[in-house]
Amino acid sequence: MTSPAIAVDSLEKYFPPAFSGWRALLLPFARPTERALAGVSFQVESGEAVALVGANGAGKSTLLRILATLISPTRGRATLGGFDVDRQGARARSRLGYHTGGDEGFYSRLTCRQNLLFFASMNNLPRAAALERIDETAGWLGISNELDRPVRTLSTGIAHRLGLARALLHKPEILLLDEPTRSLDPLAAADFRRLLKDEIVRRRGATLLFASHTLSEVEELADRAVLLAAGKILANDSPSRIRSAAAAPTLEAAIASLSRRPAPAELRS
Amino acid sequence: MNSASALGKIVAFFRRDFAIARGYRSALVLEILEALFGVATFYYLSRFVDSPALEQGLPGGASYFAFALVGFAFFDYLGVSLTAFEASIEEARQNRTLEALLVSQTPLPVILAGSAAYPFFTLALRTCVYLGWAALLFGFVPRSANWLGAAAILFCSILAFAGLGILSASYNVLFKRGNPAKWLVLGVSGLVGGMMYPVSVLPHGLRILARLIPVTYSLEGMRAALLAGAVWNRLWPSIAALLIFAVILIPLSFAVFAWALRRTRVTGTLTHI
Secondary structure, eight states: OOOOSEEEEEEEEEEOOOOOGGGGGGGGGSOOOEEEEEEEEEEEOTTOEEEEEOSTTSSHHHHHHHHTTSSOOSEEEEEETTEETTTSHHHHHTTEEEEOSOSOOSOTTSBHHHHHHHHHHHTTOOHHHHHHHHHHHHHHHTOGGGTTSBGGGOOHHHHHHHHHHHHHTTOOSEEEEESTTTTSOHHHHHHHHHIIIIIIIIITOOEEEEEOSOHHHHHHHOSEEEEEETTEEEEEEOHHHHHHHTTOSSHHHHHHHHHHSOOHHHHHO | OOHHHHHHHHHHHHHHHHHHHHTTHHHHHHHHHHHHHHHHHHHHHHHHHOOHHHHHTSGGGOOHHHHHHHHHHHHHHHHHHHHHHHHHHHHHHHTTOHHHHHTTTOOHHHHHHHHHHHHHHHHHHHHHHHHHHHHHHHOOOOTTOOHHHHHHHHHHHHHHHHHHHHHHHHHHHHHOSOOHHHHHHHHHHHHHSOSSSOGGGSOHHHHHHHTTSHHHHHHHHHHHHHTSOOOHHHHHHHHHHHHHHHHHHHHHHHHHHHHHHHHHHHHTOTTOO
16 A cells, blocks of 8 residues: 555644743743644645645644654654655655745845756756756746846746746655745736646646635645644545535635634543 | 765855856955955064064064964964854845755755855965965965975865854854854954964963864964975874864764754744844
8 A cells, every 4th residue: 555645643743932032042942832733633645635724823834844844743743755754854855845935035146047957956956957847847837038037136926936936846746835826916826726736736646735825726726625723623625525514605614614613622622 | 865966966056156156246356455455464564573583483484474374364264164154054044045945855964065165165265365465466485385285284174164163053053143152263263373473472371272272283284384394294283183173073063963953943943034
């Protein structure tokens, strides 16, 4: 039996409290007491598109950052392609593309092509293959004409697409996106959703896990939605089943209704 | 990751920094001029203080100008080692590229080494500019220099200093700003390391302190090789001392750095500004 593309098992994450003044010096040694994730478990099969939804502070970005190996879980385990993200970070990273939906994170005086070439080499892509992939990916994302412009001259939307191009460049098996269409205009966002769904998930069979506040995007893209509230999973099903279970006309109404109910763990205790 | 791949990535970092630096050509011209002013200052200072008695107290009977020039030019390697690794993390944090680098397939030690490649290259160029101005305008001609010996001393110095630099970067990873360890090492090294005056003029306690820091051996070895043309037998004590510092400091610094990194993954503060 093949292991799921993403497996999250009883994942907990606590952060140290925020200190100010001289006490901030103690932060690296402080006990983590602020809960961000409380025993989250779910799986994403290969080729599946799953959305993380929930209010601000629900734990979506923390979960994505743990999966991206940027932070360590306090307890529990998460794997990407069967590799533990905490103990086998390098092997887990070889499977993933990660984008946070912002327009930052580039060398502003370099051109888009120079930036992409640099990050391609960081992902072990040989120069000739990287140049080919840059042209191909830029074509998909509609930024072919921008490749030789310095990043500092780009609009927010174009810089955002450049971030997506960086995440896709090395053809990752698993794509983690945090609010992938945050700063795209409606037409560009629709184009990007089509690209994600038809090209990257359907045709190439990549696995997609994305956090989003745009519920129409969730309905359009996701096979399943994982609803998080205060670090716990309230629902994990297809958007239509979540709607039916909550007897709500829209996903927004369903999420609002489910979020007001106590979480299953709280019911048990 | 194999060493060829790591080297390829270090070259990619170098190309990145070179391409960025090409956008600031005037800075290069200003740096060359700044070096001229620095060399000229040492020259006129040495004309004021130089005397046959002073030259007798300096290695190989060198002039004070040559003594101070070598001290100043090579002390810079300590400064750059202490700041380059830390600055690479700080800069990546500021321009928000750190996250993109950390989720790539490049381990952090390669990111550190790659980010330090260009600063060390420019430092080597700066040293050449210093020595070039001194030779061109102020009669500094190290005729009897043991260039191979000087290169060996420089290589061992960079290894020893890199250990201190990675320790300094560990502090930055954990606490972000204000690195007292860096200023302490630079301050103590500047005071007792023999940059502007021989260690022998210091009181007994400071002379002992001087023996506990790598820059003392680096400057002694460099002056012996460049100014006195010392043969290998005379350079070995400096080389051996620097290698001992490197053997202790490099594994220690990597262990401390790995620990600091683990802590920030727990606290979630690695990419915080």
